[in-house]
Amino acid sequence: MKANAPEDEGRQDAAARLREWITGGRFMPNERLIETDLAQALNVNRANIRMALAMLEQEGLVVRERNRGARVRLVSDAEAIEIAEARQSLEGLIARQAAARASKADCAVLRGIIAEMRKAHTAADYLAISALNGRLHAEIQRIADNATVTRLLEMLRSQIVRQQYRAILLPGRARASVQEHAAIVVAICARDIGAAEKAMRRHIGGVIAALKQAIALKVG
Amino acid sequence: MKANAPEDEGRQDAAARLREWITGGRFMPNERLIETDLAQALNVNRANIRMALAMLEQEGLVVRERNRGARVRLVSDAEAIEIAEARQSLEGLIARQAAARASKADCAVLRGIIAEMRKAHTAADYLAISALNGRLHAEIQRIADNATVTRLLEMLRSQIVRQQYRAILLPGRARASVQEHAAIVVAICARDIGAAEKAMRRHIGGVIAALKQAIALKVG
DNA sequence: AATAACATGATTGTTGACAATCCTGTCGAT
């Protein structure tokens, strides 16, 4: 039975933890991922690491070359924009479906997040804003209840977390972001599917513009 | 060196061949995928099969349960529609980008495919229509030159090839499909990005409607 | 000094054996 002792925390899916390590910035883009090292660090055997790397390659987080092992995938500026555009399209869809399904309780939650966002903004706490950002989108996805699109968005998001950070730090972007999010929530709570999609597309449009600006400025 | 003799054709990516087997209908939905059997059939070792199955799980083609192995994923009717809706969104984006980038040569190719489609339609050759269908979408994706979205669409398509078949066979659907495709090509060749996206969304909308109809009729 | 052949260590790829788990059918008790 191998009782799940405290040292057995390694039983959690290796791929999930490795994904967190990569998106969390523990490895640099293009950094080599040595199988034996990872196996030791994650306390699983090499076969599991190989499977995890294969899965993360499918997700676009990792690049593997035969006999050369795996590296963290470097997503170019152009790709980051491609990804953000795809996200725009899918987030629009999810916002529309959320608007069609949102209950009053759902709306209360969304409004609560917006309120917290405003607070974080006046406090100039950009880290908190970023976190609330994620929470709001996750909540909208939960409301929309569309596993397919949620999965795709999760994939896309994980590929550009790094780039997203640079964008939110541009002057004035945080303020605009809060307003855009507020508009999305208003539309969803009004059950206006057209407005919800439009507001969401406008929001991600803002993200894309900020991203392009950050790229042009060579910020980050 | 293990010279690549003819019997070495098994060196091709096992995941790719297994994917073809699944989308090609060689296995039924929910059918168990036994690792040793697959290893023998594909002439690779079990470790490779395990990696392939992990990858195909990420793609949504396969479901794996711990200690219970892998099965071909059964996508429910509701999921099929979810997937088609996601496709609608992304195909719209790709059509828009194709319209922005299409050269005259590209348009000639697209028009050629439409011509062949019309021929196949008058000949009532539904298999050919379906194939041309795929070629047209692939061509549009090539023109749009967006690797990210192309990859996502490929994932989605592979999950519902089976359902798509039932839809095209509905009375009148083939004719409508040809017309919708023609409209897309016209818009792309006119470099009208708005019209291209709209035409594509309308087309996939038609697919979705047909799919719903097929589901309601319990066809397939 | 520049280059090529070569040796060496590091890393990935492959294989087979074994352990753990699940699934199925049989047997016995009620």
Add this chain to the structure above:
DNA sequence: ATCGACAGGATTGTCAACAATCATGTTATT
């Protein structure tokens, strides 16, 4: 006849050793 315990086979999960390949530095030759 129904139900549960249990045995046996089938299948998956784990592991370690080995082979193949790559990367790096060294040496010999010009």
